[in-house]
Amino acid sequence: MLEQIGISPTQLFGQLLLGFVNGSFYAVLSLGLAVIFGLLNIINFAHGAIYMLGAFTAWLLLHWFGVGYGAALIIAPLFLAICGILFERTLLRRLYDVDHLYGLLLTLGMALVLEGTLRWLFGSSGNPYPVPEELQGVWRLGFMVLPKYRVWVGGAALTLCLVTWLAIERTRLGAWLRAATEDPMLVQNFGINVPFLVTATFALGVALAGIAGVLAAPIYQVNAMMGSNLIIIVFAVVVIGGMGSIVGSIVTGVTLGLVEGLTKVFYPPASDIVIFVIMAIVLLVKPSGLFGKDIHS
Amino acid sequence: MRGSPKRTLDPNMLHSEAHEPTRLTLEDVHAWYGESHVLHGVSLRIGSGQVVSLLGRNGAGKTTTLRAIMGVIGKQSGSITFDGRQLNNMPRHRIPRLGIGYVPDERGIFSSLTVDENLMLPPVVQPGGMALEEIYQLFPNLLGRGGTRGTRLSGGEQQMLSIARILRTGCNMILLDEPSEGLAPALIQQIGAAIRRLKTAGYTLLLVEQNFKFAAAISDLHYVMEEGRIVDRFTSDEVGSNLSKLNSYLGI
Numbered sequence: 001m002l003e004q005i006g007i008s009p010t011q012l013f014g015q016l017l018l019g020f021v022n023g024s025f026y027a028v029l030s031l032g033l034a035v036i037f038g039l040l041n042i043i044n045f046a047h048g049a050i051y052m053l054g055a056f057t058a059w060l061l062l063h064w065f066g067v068g069y070g071a072a073l074i075i076a077p078l079f080l081a082i083c084g085i086l087f088e089r090t091l092l093r094r095l096y097d098v099d100h101l102y103g104l105l106l107t108l109g110m111a112l113v114l115e116g117t118l119r120w121l122f123g124s125s126g127n128p129y130p131v132p133e134e135l136q137g138v139w140r141l142g143f144m145v146l147p148k149y150r151v152w153v154g155g156a157a158l159t160l161c162l163v164t165w166l167a168i169e170r171t172r173l174g175a176w177l178r179a180a181t182e183d184p185m186l187v188q189n190f191g192i193n194v195p196f197l198v199t200a201t202f203a204l205g206v207a208l209a210g211i212a213g214v215l216a217a218p219i220y221q222v223n224a225m226m227g228s229n230l231i232i233i234v235f236a237v238v239v240i241g242g243m244g245s246i247v248g249s250i251v252t253g254v255t256l257g258l259v260e261g262l263t264k265v266f267y268p269p270a271s272d273i274v275i276f277v278i279m280a281i282v283l284l285v286k287p288s289g290l291f292g293k294d295i296h297s
Numbered sequence: 298m299r300g301s302p303k304r305t306l307d308p309n310m311l312h313s314e315a316h317e318p319t320r321l322t323l324e325d326v327h328a329w330y331g332e333s334h335v336l337h338g339v340s341l342r343i344g345s346g347q348v349v350s351l352l353g354r355n356g357a358g359k360t361t362t363l364r365a366i367m368g369v370i371g372k373q374s375g376s377i378t379f380d381g382r383q384l385n386n387m388p389r390h391r392i393p394r395l396g397i398g399y400v401p402d403e404r405g406i407f408s409s410l411t412v413d414e415n416l417m418l419p420p421v422v423q424p425g426g427m428a429l430e431e432i433y434q435l436f437p438n439l440l441g442r443g444g445t446r447g448t449r450l451s452g453g454e455q456q457m458l459s460i461a462r463i464l465r466t467g468c469n470m471i472l473l474d475e476p477s478e479g480l481a482p483a484l485i486q487q488i489g490a491a492i493r494r495l496k497t498a499g500y501t502l503l504l505v506e507q508n509f510k511f512a513a514a515i516s517d518l519h520y521v522m523e524e525g526r527i528v529d530r531f532t533s534d535e536v537g538s539n540l541s542k543l544n545s546y547l548g549i
Contacts, residue, residue: 191393
């Protein structure tokens, strides 16, 4: 049936897989944004730059120290989380009591500084990062060719989302986090160190972006602007899913990746704008986002 | 005591009737919200095992006094002592860990948490907290509601949950901000009965109220606030002979 409209199954499933992989990156990044926004009320415009730093950290670990992919998956997010803690304690913390715009300006400025520095140091051309040996090659399934590394990336990203969701929705620490998102002062009145919780949450969001960067390194070329290209789409995902919604960011991220993939199959010219068209429609119909709480509730 | 309504009470006389060891003392506490000066030298004393109510109209500074005790007001001065320890300049999250529980105005039940999660939210700060069975005995309405969203409970049940979650923590000094607010008479009675049982169990309570009848039935001592000052003080025995004065303070 597909052949009748000029589409081969290989092409369709290939694009669906690509869409799924892209979607899992959208999910991990918008999840980090949602967690940070929920508790800190900061729209982290540096999120894309952190993702880029995750990829660069992996690349530098390999080229300067010979440290491979597996270790980078742990070292890069830890290193970035520590940088995130320093950033939150020294700069971001000063802005919680003032208008949201200041947080936006600080993080956007930070992103520009980071991207500019990396471009100055390493140029703007892409640096290839090899797919780790164990994950090279493909599985041939007859109707499609399945690159092992992409399957790993999709699976790892979704596992990461699921673990984060469980930690927030099903653990005591997660309950503290959700409660502090609603009323930080009251949570503090129960004897919980809210400033510490805020720092830890920011570190978690940063670490998620860092892992996404390492996962992306072998797929996309490692370069200083890789984050800013992606983060624009991720912000659209966040708007569609609902600002601050954990489930919303995961479901919307993966779904929109698939929608983007399908558009590439059925009407390629629209594939670059389809997410923004959906965003516009969602904003018209339900401004708080598909999973967002209504402003009045 | 025959103070004129506009004058602040003399702090020295606060110690005159100290039968019980003192648990909480406020001396000349001032507090500011931004530029506006809201507490003008509040002094009060609560003895161990006492139920003390803080009466006054809306905006008299009652809730602010509780917030000052919890240390959450940006700018405050004066001295607050609890069990012999100075609370001023203590990191905010340490104050509850000394055993002071806070039941906020409007109950403070979290909508994104279930009843169980709301109940288990405050960390246990010292031994001696109530076991869950005791809590359900005190508030049978909460039994079997664990998976419900906290804010799906009725107002009265939310109030019970707000008190119950503090009883778990081992806090034995409890600040209650208008527990009777917006509740039907039957529920007010139920909350009142629970508070009396806490008193019997040896809890020390500071109760902020506008509902004088409710406060009179359970308190040993009443402080009256007006415009950020303590303007009068009655023991429960003195209430009968001062009713007209109280009515004019509270605008009943």
